[in-house]
Amino acid sequence: MRSSSVIWMKILLLISSLSCLGYLVAAAYQENFTSSWRGYQQQYAERLTDRANAEGQTPRDYAIEVRQIYLEDWGIIDRCVICHVGIDDPAMRDQPLPLAVHPGDLLKSHPPDRFGCTICHEGQGRATSKDAAHGNVPFWTKPLLTGDFVQASCTKCHQEEEVPQAPVLSRGRKLLVERGCVGCHQMGKIEVTEKAGPRLTSIGSKVSRKWLVKWLANPKDYLPHGKMPRYDLKPQEVDALADFLMTFRHDSIDAMSEPVGDYDAGAVVYREGQCIVCHVTKLDHADKPLGGEIGPNLMKLGNKVNSKWLAKFFKNPHEFLPHTKMPRYHFSDKEIVDLTQFAMEEWVDYDLLDAEEIEPEPPAATPHQIESGKRLYAETGCAGCHDLTDDDKKPDGPDLTYIGSTPVHQLTFGDAPVRHTLPDFLYTKLKKPRSLQRAFRLSSTESPSESLWRGLRPLASFSGAANLPDGSESQRLKWIFERTQKSGVLKADLEMPTNNSGIQAEWLLQELNKSGALNPLKMPDFQLSDDDAAALTIAMMSLSDVSAPSKRFEVRPKPKTFFNTQDGFGELERRYRCASCHKIRDSGELLASDLTWEGSRANRDWLYHYMNNPYSMRRTITIAMPIFHFPDAESKFMADYMSQVFVDRQIGIGWQKNRDHADPKRGQALFNEKGCLACHQLHSKGGDVGPSLTTQVPEFPHGTWVGDKLRGEWIYDWLKNPQAMLPDTIEPNLGLSEQERLDLTAFLLSLKNPEFSGNQTPKNEPLKKRPK
Amino acid sequence: MVLLIATFIMAGAIRGWQKTHTEIPPSEITALALSNHRIDRATEARNRGQKVFQHYCAICHGQEGKGDGFNATTLEATMKVKPRDFTSPQFQQQMTDESLYAAIAEGGTSVGKSNLMPAWHKTLGEKKIRDTIAYLKSIQPVVTKPAATE
Numbered sequence: 001m002r003s004s005s006v007i008w009m010k011i012l013l014l015i016s017s018l019s020c021l022g023y024l025v026a027a028a029y030q031e032n033f034t035s036s037w038r039g040y041q042q043q044y045a046e047r048l049t050d051r052a053n054a055e056g057q058t059p060r061d062y063a064i065e066v067r068q069i070y071l072e073d074w075g076i077i078d079r080c081v082i083c084h085v086g087i088d089d090p091a092m093r094d095q096p097l098p099l100a101v102h103p104g105d106l107l108k109s110h111p112p113d114r115f116g117c118t119i120c121h122e123g124q125g126r127a128t129s130k131d132a133a134h135g136n137v138p139f140w141t142k143p144l145l146t147g148d149f150v151q152a153s154c155t156k157c158h159q160e161e162e163v164p165q166a167p168v169l170s171r172g173r174k175l176l177v178e179r180g181c182v183g184c185h186q187m188g189k190i191e192v193t194e195k196a197g198p199r200l201t202s203i204g205s206k207v208s209r210k211w212l213v214k215w216l217a218n219p220k221d222y223l224p225h226g227k228m229p230r231y232d233l234k235p236q237e238v239d240a241l242a243d244f245l246m247t248f249r250h251d252s253i254d255a256m257s258e259p260v261g262d263y264d265a266g267a268v269v270y271r272e273g274q275c276i277v278c279h280v281t282k283l284d285h286a287d288k289p290l291g292g293e294i295g296p297n298l299m300k301l302g303n304k305v306n307s308k309w310l311a312k313f314f315k316n317p318h319e320f321l322p323h324t325k326m327p328r329y330h331f332s333d334k335e336i337v338d339l340t341q342f343a344m345e346e347w348v349d350y351d352l353l354d355a356e357e358i359e360p361e362p363p364a365a366t367p368h369q370i371e372s373g374k375r376l377y378a379e380t381g382c383a384g385c386h387d388l389t390d391d392d393k394k395p396d397g398p399d400l401t402y403i404g405s406t407p408v409h410q411l412t413f414g415d416a417p418v419r420h421t422l423p424d425f426l427y428t429k430l431k432k433p434r435s436l437q438r439a440f441r442l443s444s445t446e447s448p449s450e451s452l453w454r455g456l457r458p459l460a461s462f463s464g465a466a467n468l469p470d471g472s473e474s475q476r477l478k479w480i481f482e483r484t485q486k487s488g489v490l491k492a493d494l495e496m497p498t499n500n501s502g503i504q505a506e507w508l509l510q511e512l513n514k515s516g517a518l519n520p521l522k523m524p525d526f527q528l529s530d531d532d533a534a535a536l537t538i539a540m541m542s543l544s545d546v547s548a549p550s551k552r553f554e555v556r557p558k559p560k561t562f563f564n565t566q567d568g569f570g571e572l573e574r575r576y577r578c579a580s581c582h583k584i585r586d587s588g589e590l591l592a593s594d595l596t597w598e599g600s601r602a603n604r605d606w607l608y609h610y611m612n613n614p615y616s617m618r619r620t621i622t623i624a625m626p627i628f629h630f631p632d633a634e635s636k637f638m639a640d641y642m643s644q645v646f647v648d649r650q651i652g653i654g655w656q657k658n659r660d661h662a663d664p665k666r667g668q669a670l671f672n673e674k675g676c677l678a679c680h681q682l683h684s685k686g687g688d689v690g691p692s693l694t695t696q697v698p699e700f701p702h703g704t705w706v707g708d709k710l711r712g713e714w715i716y717d718w719l720k721n722p723q724a725m726l727p728d729t730i731e732p733n734l735g736l737s738e739q740e741r742l743d744l745t746a747f748l749l750s751l752k753n754p755e756f757s758g759n760q761t762p763k764n765e766p767l768k769k770r771p772k
Numbered sequence: 773m774v775l776l777i778a779t780f781i782m783a784g785a786i787r788g789w790q791k792t793h794t795e796i797p798p799s800e801i802t803a804l805a806l807s808n809h810r811i812d813r814a815t816e817a818r819n820r821g822q823k824v825f826q827h828y829c830a831i832c833h834g835q836e837g838k839g840d841g842f843n844a845t846t847l848e849a850t851m852k853v854k855p856r857d858f859t860s861p862q863f864q865q866q867m868t869d870e871s872l873y874a875a876i877a878e879g880g881t882s883v884g885k886s887n888l889m890p891a892w893h894k895t896l897g898e899k900k901i902r903d904t905i906a907y908l909k910s911i912q913p914v915v916t917k918p919a920a921t922e
Binding site for chain 1: 850859880888
């Protein structure tokens with residue numbers, strides 16, 4: 001080698017060595033002396049100094065050093081506070097990140113020195129630079145959670161149904177059961193209490209085949225807000241499934257005679273039953289659906305069910321739907337027949353009915369069709385939501401018990417243009433399940449026709465099919481193509497190219513991939529709204545393998561109290577389903593009044609009277625408790641029971657002691673002064689927000705006044721603090737003194753209806769219809 | 773060796789180019805999860821105030837504060853009193869923070885109006901009333917277009 005090139009080599013080596021060394025020194029300096037966290041702590045120290053100077057105090061020394069939170073139980077070391085220095089300093093409220101204080105008041109119940117940061121927010125706690133700490137580095141599987149995503153971490157400790165301050169999570173976990181996700185996927189602690197859809201054991205006697213075919217093709221045509229998803233079944237598959245399901249009949253229904261009743265009498269039964277409280281039964285003046293959303297929309301009921309089933313259902317809904325909220329009314333046989341007549345005539349879409357009548361009758365079901373339908377029922381996974389036979393197998397969707405801890409590299413994103421994160425995967429899967437499927441590829445170890453046939457075999461249409469015939473590759477591809485057309489997988493008007501088998505195979509692969517037949521997905525499109533899908537995503541992110549290290553951290557749900565349901569009252573509650581509208585202790589709904597202290601609130605005689613003659617509390621509202629026509633013994637029993645059991649003896653002690661000092665005339669003056677008439681009606685004046693004090697509603701001739709209904713003890717305590725008795729009430733707390741409350745109570749108790757004769761009021765008068 | 777260095781430089785350049793040119797699609801779920809969280813404190817106060825208004829006030833004053841709530845018809849018919857319309861331009865001009873606070877906290881009589889407007893300070897507390905006032909101020913007045921001049 002020439003000496004000059006050797007010298008050049010040596011110089012080059014020297015330069016590159018020195019620059020490497022210099023780079024290493026610079027990096028070491030940057031990491032230890034000019035790291036970003038030092039800058040933030042410096043800023044914080046300056047703020048502290050400014051604040052101390054502003055308040056005239058001597059500034060304390062603030063050391064710039066590595067800070068961390070060590071949680072021994074969890075084995076966690078969190079160094080987030082190295083940059084997020086002001087996280088628990090309320091004075092840092094208006095500072096930009098990372099100095100800003102933690103929003104909300106969660107740190108009061110979760111102080112950083114006991115809970116750190118990563119338990120809730122994930123990320124890489126031990127890192128000291130921003131990207132690394134937030135987990136935005138390759139191979140860190142738990143990136144930082146912000147916004148609503150943080151709620152996914154609550155279930156590490158919280159086991160309540162409604163996790164406080166985590167509304168999206170709580171709603172999502174409820175939806176997992178309601179929408180039937182738990183029916184097909186294992187989800188560990190989330191159990192199926194009852195299946196999401198109704199029992200189908202007598203479906204053949206309930207619906208018409210024509211309705212069933214339309215329903216299976218697209219449920220949302222009949223019930224736009226229904227839960228059942230659309231399964232994208234081919235017409236032949238729908239027919240087979242319908243034929244199979246229609247074989248499940250109910251002998252006693254089939255043996256009944258056709259009920260023929262009186263429409264007008266049925267209309268009275270309908271009004272008394274107050275069906276509209278739970279069901280949409282008509283359109284309002286603006287053509288919008290009117291009625292409750294607890295039960296299904298009934299407006300097209302006559303197109304769906306047959307009248308014999310409906311009559312049997314009215315007699316005892318609990319036989320068909322054991323967990324329904326619908327009560328079992330005391331309908332006489334005539335009333336049932338009348339109500340059925342009314343329902344079948346009133347709740348019908350006549351255009352749909354006319355269209356159905358000109359449809360051709362379907363061919364009779366062959367055993368082959370029924371067998372095909374049975375296979376289809378099992379393969380589609382209907383047993384995930386519906387009970388049919390005893391040997392229904394639960395469909396085996398992927399186990400989602402630990403989906404929240406699945407690392408991203410184990411998820412299949414296919415070719416979809418989606419960010420590769422867990423929430424994006426879950427959200428996209430929920431909104432468009434098929435978009436994440438990988439396109440089927442031909443295997444290199446077998447011929448194209450063998451590959452394609454292997455890919456098609458899992459489909460229900462081919463599960464009983466023969467093997468590939470012998471012959472040339474082109475012949476076999478043609479055979480596959482014909483079968484896919486016959487079963488409806490590919491459209492009938494498609495034509496296979498007649499070139500060589502290579503092009504034919506490519507074409508067939510492309511068409512079959514487009515149709516979704518290869519790598520078929522059993523999960524249907526639930527047509528979820530964005531909000532529902534977001535809630536479900538966060539609920540699934542909470543299904544993780546991390547849990548609290550000891551019982552000290554677990555937050556158990558408070559047991560829900562009800563009342564002793566083994567009593568005679570319990571039997572009545574199960575029949576009339578009081579809890580569908582009334583709250584009793586922690587159970588039930590607040591559609592109607594809270595009955596928890598009804599015995600302390602209302603007079604026993606009034607309760608007995610109201611059971612027999614329910615009425616609306618407000619002038620402009622016609623909805624009230626249904627007229628159940630209780631037998632006299634039952635209404636007496638319920639009135640007595642509530643008066644003695646649903647009682648709180650602490651209520652109104654002040655009233656009992658001082659009622660002699662109460663002056664009703666002063667009370668009346670107070671009533672006028674405080675403006676109670678804004679919300680309460682008294683005789684012909686006043687507003688309609690709270691219950692009327694002198695109920696006079698034309699449809700309900702037996703309304704009573706407040707002095708007949710309420711007890712003084714309760715009124716006295718209510719006026720002291722309404723929100724303590726009923727947290728969401730909008731009655732204002734007027735800060736009344738004790739004497740004012742005594743006087744007002746005395747005045748209100750003096751308002752008694754002279755026509756109310758206590759427990760001798762007539763009962764069972766038909767409900768009058770409001771004149772239009 | 774020069775070739776080796778050149779290869780590394782090329783690889784880095786291609787990687788950098790890939791990073792800036794691959795379309796990372798926007799994440800719908802992230803937008804939904806953050807929609808309630810990246811808002812400023814004034815908007816948070818207005819949102820809280822709107823919730824208070826919908827629960828306690830809308831029954832008389834209407835869902836949009838127009839004074840057309842469910843109870844307004846009954847009040848007008850039987851008590852000859854109309855709940856305030858917060859969208860009227862005249863009211864928007866004359867209302868002040870203090871007068872609003874007095875009316876809500878101490879009732880209608882404290883600002884010379886009907887006693888049918890109750891005093892809410894014990895039920896709501898100062899913070900909730902301030903939030904409600906923030907919401908009321910954000911209700912846009914009904915804009916009346918000036919008559920067209922030709």
